[in-house]
Amino acid sequence: REEVKMTDNAVFSQNKVLTIDTMNPNVKNVEYAVRGPIVQRAVQIEKELREGMKKPFTEVIKANIGDAHAMGQQPITFFRQVLALCSYPELLKDNMFPEDAKSRARRILQACGGSSLGAYSASQGIDCVRQDVARYIERRDGGVPCDPDNVYLTSGASDGIVTMLKLLVCGEGASKTGVMISIPQYPLYSAALAELGAVQVNYYLNEEKCWSMDLSELERSLAEARKHCNPKVLCIINPGNPTGQVQSRQCIEDVIRFAAKEHLFLMADEVYQDNVYAEGCQFHSFKKVLFELGPQYSNTVELVSFHSTSKCYMGECGFRGGYMEVINMDPEVKAQLIKLVSVRLCPAVPGQALMDMVVNSPQPGEPSYTTFMKERTATLSLLAEKAKLTEEMLNTVPGITCNPVQGAMYSFPNISLPQKAIKEAKALGQAPDMFYCMKMLEETGICLVPGSGFGQKDGTYHFRMTILPPTDKLKLLLAKVKEFHQKFTRQYS
Amino acid sequence: REEVKMTDNAVFSQNKVLTIDTMNPNVKNVEYAVRGPIVQRAVQIEKELREGMKKPFTEVIKANIGDAHAMGQQPITFFRQVLALCSYPELLKDNMFPEDAKSRARRILQACGGSSLGAYSASQGIDCVRQDVARYIERRDGGVPCDPDNVYLTSGASDGIVTMLKLLVCGEGASKTGVMISIPQYPLYSAALAELGAVQVNYYLNEEKCWSMDLSELERSLAEARKHCNPKVLCIINPGNPTGQVQSRQCIEDVIRFAAKEHLFLMADEVYQDNVYAEGCQFHSFKKVLFELGPQYSNTVELVSFHSTSKCYMGECGFRGGYMEVINMDPEVKAQLIKLVSVRLCPAVPGQALMDMVVNSPQPGEPSYTTFMKERTATLSLLAEKAKLTEEMLNTVPGITCNPVQGAMYSFPNISLPQKAIKEAKALGQAPDMFYCMKMLEETGICLVPGSGFGQKDGTYHFRMTILPPTDKLKLLLAKVKEFHQKFTRQYS
Ligand SMILES: Cc1ncc(COP(=O)(O)O)c(C=O)c1O
Ligand SMILES: Cc1ncc(COP(=O)(O)O)c(C=O)c1O
Secondary structure, three states: OOEEEOOOOOEEEOOOOOOOOOOOHHHHOOOOHHHOHHHHHHHHHHHHHHOOOOOOOOOOEEOOOOOOHHHOOOOOHHHHHHHHHHHOHHHHHOOOOOHHHHHHHHHHHHHOHHHOOOOOOOOOOOHHHHHHHHHHHHHHOOOOOOOHHHEEEEEHHHHHHHHHHHHHOOOOHHHOEEEEEEEOOOOHHHHHHHHHOOEEEEEEOEHHHOOEOOHHHHHHHHHHHHOOOEEEEEEEEOOOOOOOOOOOHHHHHHHHHHHHHHOOEEEEEOOOOOOEOOOOOOOOOHHHHHHHOOHHHHOOOOEEEEEEOOOOOOOOOOOOEEEEEEEOOOHHHHHHHHHHHHOOOOOOHHHHHHHHHHHOOOOOOOOOHHHHHHHHHHHHHHHHHHHHHHHHHHHOOOOEEOOOOOEOOEEOOEEOOOHHHHHHHHHOOOOHHHHHHHHHHHHHOEEOEEHHHOOOOOOOOEEEEEOOOOHHHHHHHHHHHHHHHHHHHHHOO | OOEEEOOOOOEEEOOOOOOOOOOOHHHHOOOOHHHOHHHHHHHHHHHHHHOOOOOOOOOOEEOOOOOOHHHOOOOOHHHHHHHHHHHOHHHHHOOOOOHHHHHHHHHHHHOOHHHOOOOOOOOOOOHHHHHHHHHHHHHHOOOOOOOHHHEEEEEHHHHHHHHHHHHHOOOOHHHOEEEEEEEOOOOHHHHHHHHHOOEEEEEEOEHHHOOEOOHHHHHHHHHHHHOOOEEEEEEEEOOOOOOOOOOOHHHHHHHHHHHHHHOOEEEEEOOOOOOEOOOOOOOOOHHHHHHHOOHHHHOOOOEEEEEEOOOOOOOOOOOOEEEEEEEOOOHHHHHHHHHHHHOOOOOOHHHHHHHHHHHOOOOOOOOOHHHHHHHHHHHHHHHHHHHHHHHHHHOOOOOEEOOOOOEOOEEOOEEOOOHHHHHHHHHOOOOHHHHHHHHHHHHHOEEOEEHHHOOOOOOOOEEEEEOOOOHHHHHHHHHHHHHHHHHHHHHOO
């Protein structure tokens, strides 16, 4: 530390206390592609366009993040009515809102301290919301029982995932906790593991089989990991991000048997549970399959499942609503979990209210039911159309191969890149698909995320694009991708 | 790991993957008194009362947490109108809302993706909200400039505090980061440090001098800490929780000079900046004083200041709104900070909107101004009255000594406990003031937090009580505390 004497004789350091060299190295290791350099450049380009800079395009089309409302999807009317009523309860006196919206709002307010969204809730979440979540899970899973005590409301699924990993990760050296994650993955996982200093254990999804999970690959990955760390956790995303696959019941069964046999804690990220489009595909919750395997499984295998208000037909990302359900968690650990979530006081209460409406939506006979169902169905049908459109259009491009978008909100096509492009990228110290996506952004205004941000088999290249832009924009985007890819291929051949 | 063969030949472990012995030991070390055993018992007692169990009281009075709305404080009408408008923009067409509420709502919605609170915002927070925060800080600090790039919106102040500590903490053994915190402290700090595995370095506030900070005590504490860790950070809470003191300008100046001299990063928790009641006391922001000390300080000392929607006259805890401003942060570290906050996508957008209204409240001439000022002033005057009432009533009890509640929302009186009570508590393995508070809860229904949850000088005992209950309840509570204390003292003498 260098020092200088100042005029008043105090000593001032020339160096900062907090620098890139003195900061937490785990934080330095974190990477988060979904909001990485491509997105930062996209924001910059938008500014340049506004300032009148000339570009070969007039607008940036963002297909980098699963942010439905930002792409023009409309919120569910009923949800927003209830939120307005809860925010400003004077509106309860008005006649402009349907009775079911009013009664939902009254019920939530009664469960809040001082009948206000502005009071801290219980750290685990508002009691009646957790009860509604439990009943929702029971309905969803054909009657498999759910105890509200096992339900924790969270600030989006992100919060729940990070909290669970925080509980699970410990040890140093060869006994450091290993966490198995799919490759490609949603980069929250790798980021959280880097931050916690845990060992990321990769298992590869099978691109040839529509990004399914292979038991043999799980076995390979686990055996490999056991040589240098203590693998304790297996994370699954279903329906998949970035890959858009929907797992078969058989596959889920295999994964559960594997976890039981290998003594692994299961983390099932099921935030896309309503986003299933492909014929023959269906969402099976890990919990339901676990219980169908019989008590020797359902009484032993430790499982946590995550859900969120951000995806499905709601797309309410900004409210940061979510829940997790824990199964077979040790009661002492549960007490620790409750203590841990207490430190941050509580998840945002409007997000909890929104989660309640998702799990306790208008029922047949209630005044808002018809509109609710119309809006829900319209959004999901449109997503299904766009999933199909995206797959079909991408597969018309020579050098791009795209698996069916069975579910979720993304396609993750394989792109062939010419050797010359790969070389040029490497010379620049860039991942080849980053080089490709950056060029696409500069030339077309289209903002995608390179596959390298999610992980992929060595020597393969991908990008992730959401299916969320409005249909006309999506078509434009896909046409531009096609044109760009062909031009890029010619240029580097 | 014990194993058993089951009928279907699969192998099932008898042991759980995640147990109290295999979980993250740092999490195990976390303590959080504000929602600890006393509060859990209070919730249980409320249930017992509802179920008709006979008790020497008919209701639990909670004075354990700074949760204003839960204690009956009403939200600011204007804030809630804007939130309702943002939640359900159809209301913009209605004539029931004042024009200034509508224009605020329009401005916020325009800054949201797809004009919806349901879109993710930028991870650092919505641009226009950060600009409004910057202008608010400039007004507050008499024109000291504030760059919106230095402002980060957070999920309550808690989130910002934890994030900053996460950046700062690293190292092992003697080079592990030490973080200086006041004793008594707000237990978020000790909890976050335990979770991060950092070294908590205690400096004691001077109870005799109205809980002020002593330079000599800071020096003692730092010298002590340097023997076994690497102290890099100094945290200050002003106005104080749990102690209710408001720091003098001189004291703040001394602390800044100390931090400059000793090369410490300053964290100023200023969430109670509007909660100043005592005559002669005034809130001075660390930033303002820093800039008044001249460029050799304002260009070098690293400072972060936290604010929140949860306290002051708003009391909007449930929305989890907040911001932090960083001063003199290394640009490379800033990039790391932005990356880190990106992982969790963004703070809840309704909380960001609420933060905006706090920093951009109705102005003279706008239709909502008069009502806003009336509501704000009424709340703050009432708090000032209750601060005075609490101090005066507590000081009438022999064996209780209470410093003036100059600011914030708490008193932290010193209680003399008879030796016999101390012995009995220790025999039960309880902190003596925990024993006292638990007994008070069981006998009177009053829920306070023992001083041991915040830290205190060895051999001294305290409790923290909020001044938030409605005046009549607060009077009842104080009378019951008096009666209980006298009875308890007789019983154990
Ligand atoms: C698989 C998956 N899990 C979790 C999340 C986190 O979402 P949120 O925190 O908004 O609920 C996302 C967001 O895109 C996701 O795709
Ligand atoms: C001193 C202090 N800092 C921070 C907080 C955290 O508040 P929030 O996260 O609700 O903004 C509190 C809450 O009581 C507090 O007293």
